[in-house]
Amino acid sequence: MGLTIDTAMLYNRFMRAEIISIGTELLLGHIVNTNAAYLARKLAETGIDLYHQMTVGDNPLRLYESLRRTLDRSDIVITTGGLGPTVDDITIRTVAKLLNRRLIPKGVKWLRNKVGTAPGLIAEHKGKIIICLPGPPRELEPMFANDALPYLRKKSGGWTLLSRAIKTTGLAESQVNAKVKDLLDIKPPTTVGIYAKLGEVTLKVMSKAKGKKAARRDIARVEKTVVSRLKNNIFGYDDQTLEEAVGKALRKKKRTIAVAESCTGGLVSSRITNVSGSSDYFLMGTVTYANKAKEKILGVPKEALKKRGAVSKEVAAMMAKGVRKLAGAYIGIGITGIAGPTGGTAKKPVGLVYIALVTDKKRIVRECRFRGSRKEIKFQASQVALDMIRRNA
Amino acid sequence: MGLTIDTAMLYNRFMRAEIISIGTELLLGHIVNTNAAYLARKLAETGIDLYHQMTVGDNPLRLYESLRRTLDRSDIVITTGGLGPTVDDITIRTVAKLLNRRLIPKGVKWLRNKVGTAPGLIAEHKGKIIICLPGPPRELEPMFANDALPYLRKKSGGWTLLSRAIKTTGLAESQVNAKVKDLLDIKPPTTVGIYAKLGEVTLKVMSKAKGKKAARRDIARVEKTVVSRLKNNIFGYDDQTLEEAVGKALRKKKRTIAVAESCTGGLVSSRITNVSGSSDYFLMGTVTYANKAKEKILGVPKEALKKRGAVSKEVAAMMAKGVRKLAGAYIGIGITGIAGPTGGTAKKPVGLVYIALVTDKKRIVRECRFRGSRKEIKFQASQVALDMIRRNA
Numbered sequence: 001m002g003l004t005i006d007t008a009m010l011y012n013r014f015m016r017a018e019i020i021s022i023g024t025e026l027l028l029g030h031i032v033n034t035n036a037a038y039l040a041r042k043l044a045e046t047g048i049d050l051y052h053q054m055t056v057g058d059n060p061l062r063l064y065e066s067l068r069r070t071l072d073r074s075d076i077v078i079t080t081g082g083l084g085p086t087v088d089d090i091t092i093r094t095v096a097k098l099l100n101r102r103l104i105p106k107g108v109k110w111l112r113n114k115v116g117t118a119p120g121l122i123a124e125h126k127g128k129i130i131i132c133l134p135g136p137p138r139e140l141e142p143m144f145a146n147d148a149l150p151y152l153r154k155k156s157g158g159w160t161l162l163s164r165a166i167k168t169t170g171l172a173e174s175q176v177n178a179k180v181k182d183l184l185d186i187k188p189p190t191t192v193g194i195y196a197k198l199g200e201v202t203l204k205v206m207s208k209a210k211g212k213k214a215a216r217r218d219i220a221r222v223e224k225t226v227v228s229r230l231k232n233n234i235f236g237y238d239d240q241t242l243e244e245a246v247g248k249a250l251r252k253k254k255r256t257i258a259v260a261e262s263c264t265g266g267l268v269s270s271r272i273t274n275v276s277g278s279s280d281y282f283l284m285g286t287v288t289y290a291n292k293a294k295e296k297i298l299g300v301p302k303e304a305l306k307k308r309g310a311v312s313k314e315v316a317a318m319m320a321k322g323v324r325k326l327a328g329a330y331i332g333i334g335i336t337g338i339a340g341p342t343g344g345t346a347k348k349p350v351g352l353v354y355i356a357l358v359t360d361k362k363r364i365v366r367e368c369r370f371r372g373s374r375k376e377i378k379f380q381a382s383q384v385a386l387d388m389i390r391r392n393a
Numbered sequence: 394m395g396l397t398i399d400t401a402m403l404y405n406r407f408m409r410a411e412i413i414s415i416g417t418e419l420l421l422g423h424i425v426n427t428n429a430a431y432l433a434r435k436l437a438e439t440g441i442d443l444y445h446q447m448t449v450g451d452n453p454l455r456l457y458e459s460l461r462r463t464l465d466r467s468d469i470v471i472t473t474g475g476l477g478p479t480v481d482d483i484t485i486r487t488v489a490k491l492l493n494r495r496l497i498p499k500g501v502k503w504l505r506n507k508v509g510t511a512p513g514l515i516a517e518h519k520g521k522i523i524i525c526l527p528g529p530p531r532e533l534e535p536m537f538a539n540d541a542l543p544y545l546r547k548k549s550g551g552w553t554l555l556s557r558a559i560k561t562t563g564l565a566e567s568q569v570n571a572k573v574k575d576l577l578d579i580k581p582p583t584t585v586g587i588y589a590k591l592g593e594v595t596l597k598v599m600s601k602a603k604g605k606k607a608a609r610r611d612i613a614r615v616e617k618t619v620v621s622r623l624k625n626n627i628f629g630y631d632d633q634t635l636e637e638a639v640g641k642a643l644r645k646k647k648r649t650i651a652v653a654e655s656c657t658g659g660l661v662s663s664r665i666t667n668v669s670g671s672s673d674y675f676l677m678g679t680v681t682y683a684n685k686a687k688e689k690i691l692g693v694p695k696e697a698l699k700k701r702g703a704v705s706k707e708v709a710a711m712m713a714k715g716v717r718k719l720a721g722a723y724i725g726i727g728i729t730g731i732a733g734p735t736g737g738t739a740k741k742p743v744g745l746v747y748i749a750l751v752t753d754k755k756r757i758v759r760e761c762r763f764r765g766s767r768k769e770i771k772f773q774a775s776q777v778a779l780d781m782i783r784r785n786a
Contacts, residue, residue, distance in 0.1 A: 025586075026429075026430075026433070026446075027433055027443040027444075027445075027446065028433055028434065028437045028443070029429075029430045029431065029432070029433030029434030029435070029436075029437060029443075030430075030434070030586075030588070030597070031430065032425060032426070032427050032429075032430040033425070033426055033429065033430065034425050036419075036422075036425075036426060036448070037419075037422045037423075037424065037425040037426065038422065039422070040419070040420055040421055040422030041421065041422030041423070042422070043422075044421045044422060050420045050421070050422075051420075051450075052420075052447060052448065052449060052455075053419075053420065053447065053448040054445060054446065054447040054448070055429070055445065055446040055447070056445060057444075062445075193423075195423075204423075259680075261659075264663070265662055265663045265665070265666025265667070265671075265675075265678075266654075266659030266660065266661070266662030266663035266666065266678050266680065267659065267663040268659070269658055269659030269662075269663075269680040270657070270658050270659035270660040270662075270663045270771075272658070273658025273659065273680070273682070273732075273771075274658070274767065274768055274771070276733070276734055276735060276767055277735065278658075278682075279682045279683070282658075282680075282682055283682065283683055283686060284679070284680060284681055284682070284683070284686045284690070285658075285659050285678075285679065285680030286677070286678065286679050286680070286690075287652075287659065287662040287666070287675075287677060287678030287679070287680075288677055289666070289671075289672045289675055289676065289677070290672070290676055290677070293676060293677045293720060296719075297677070297679075297690070297719070326689075326690070327686060339666075340669070341669055342669060342670065374667065374669055375667055378663075378666075378667070
């Protein structure tokens with residue numbers, strides 16, 4: 001796991017930045033420092049080397065010491081937090097002291113805060129750059145993206161690091177790994193990393209180059225090979241979600257869909273309808289936990305429920321058939337299983353889920369055995385269901 | 394925002410710790426450093442002061458420098474990551490060098506890794522403590538909780554910091570703030586902080602004391618006052634979720650429920666069924682986007698849909714009534730609105746949502762106007778619906 005970037009070789013040509021995160025609540029673990037990851041990613045994309053990140057409490061003395069040391073060894077220091085009235089503005093006061101100015105006057109660029117009250121700033125001092133940003137992510141992110149980033153881009157001399165995420169479902173991490181093993185070893189300036197999360201494996205192609213055009217060209221070359229190996233296991237790129245891919249596939253073929261859920265409890269419908277405009281193809285969803293509801297709403301015969309059990313291939317298919325008919329949809333989906341943590345038996349353990357897809361021409365039922373918590377089992381089942389729709393639209 | 398802990402006054406009696414997070418992928422922003430927040434929280438609970446946290450790349454020289462400096466000024470240093478075969482074990486080699494030992498032999502305590510391959514370690518050196526933990530959270534957390542934490546508890550001399558989260562819905566942050574303004578100003582060793590997220594405001598009471606019993610007593614005193622002010626706006630404590638509170642309320646009154654959703658797209662059903670055992674009270678859910686489905690399944694009259702529109706008080710109530718009857722449930726919920734980003738008009742803008750709750754005795758319809766993205770609007774609507782169920786079970 002992780003990228004195999006040779007830091008020394010790649011980075012010594014770039015400007016060097018550090019992040020100082022300010023806030024006692026970070027040191028108490030009350031909040032997770034997502035700002036650091038956001039800024040790190042953006043700096044990397046701009047070809048700026050993030051050398052070090054540190055977190056300090058709301059303490060002017062410690063902050064002063066950290067700022068001083070950081071400016072000694074790096075070109076850029078970015079602070080987050082400690083701005084504004086509530087925490088008594090320790091950042092600005094400390095920066096002013098460092099720059100030997102009573103109040104920070106002209107010569108600095110104030111950054112407007114369109115969401116909150118505390119402004120940020122950019123100061124240049126003896127060839128170094130100090131950028132102060134607010135703590136709340138929804139204030140920090142637009143301020144950094146709109147004001148600080150264009151400024152840094154100019155300063156960084158045109159180096160850029162671009163990345164492209166190629167997202168797959170339907171294969172385990174080890175299977176994806178086997179298909180692209182040689183690519184994971186390619187050397188900078190273009191590299192490939194593999195990242196797995198529940199029900200999804202992503203390949204990340206990264207390239208550093210002078211200018212976006214060159215980086216894009218290097219990425220496209222590797223991407224072409226990846227696509228030829230992973231084919232239709234790829235559902236999307238970068239920020240695209242599986243539910244968006246489902247919407248795209250249904251729209252392209254002008255298909256409509258209806259979903260009958262039991263153990264996933266509405267999660268599949270909710271994910272499909274997270275996509276704007278999904279009302280064009282999503283006709284109906286039902287969540288039928290009780291057998292009675294399966295009979296009454298979906299027309300699943302009592303006999304089948306009795307003979308095969310509610311968690312069975314047959315019932316999944318009948319649920320799909322029933323909801324399809326009820327809604328007048330082209331595709332019907334039926335899902336039944338045991339999300340746990342209770343309710344499992346030796347024959348039908350927790351994690352056993354049947355997922356059926358029925359159209360007028362197809363009838364596919366998959367038997368899945370998932371592991372994890374109730375929510376993880378629900379999610380994995382929804383992932384397989386969405387992937388079945390994407391592949392069979 | 395944030396806690397008003399007087400660091401100097403509170404902390405100078407405690408052991409001082411620092412965290413060094415190791416990993417180039419952190420400095421590239423590929424992953425968020427949740428380990429730092431986890432460790433910070435656990436250290437705080439153990440009465441150990443986290444003085445500083447820093448992130449360094451996979452670079453032995455920089456790591457050596459950071460370790461040396463950290464050990465000069467603090468009692469405990471905890472490293473995360475850089476263990477095991479994949480990254481060539483830089484942490485152990487660097488620690489060995491620091492301790493002037495060729496390989497780390499006896500005198501250190503190796504920590505077994507029950508999930509992954511790389512072991513951790515605890516070393517004592519000139520009165521200081523070095524703890525090395527693996528990077529993946531699912532390896533780090535059990536190792537820290539089971540092995541390192543008991544060790545640190547012994548060393549820390551029995552100081553403890555406990556916290557209690559009191560969670561509310563139905564009030565805006567400003568309203569909660571107004572009700573507990575005086576409590577937010579109380580001084581250590583017991584303090585109160587306020588934290589808001591979408592549709593939920595949490596008060597966090599924290600107390601530092603010698604021993605858990607004393608800390609619990611101090612928290613209970615403040616908690617009693619908070620409860621008397623916020624009453625039934627409080628839905629739960631600590632890790633309890635709103636959907637769990639809903640389940641508890643329904644179970645207590647032996648009520649059953651059925652949910653008819655339009656704009657929330659199945660999210661309310663999915664959240665209710667995230668709770669284990671929810672099949673005892675959750676009878677049925679429907680997701681009816683199309684007017685036709687609202688007519689056919691829920692029996693909403695065509696006339697009402699035409700006259701009032703699908704997004705109206707009347708239709709919400711009829712959906713609730715319809716699904717209640719269909720499922721034979723005690724409570725029926727109906728939700729209709731415009732989740733956006735398209736589909737809004739001047740009269741019925743994006744974010745307008747009607748939520749109805751119907752029993753044989755009650756008929757409540759709330760008109761809500763939410764802001765945010767499609768997913769945020771869906772979530773806020775589900776939050777209000779769940780809160781209505783909790784209050785009217």
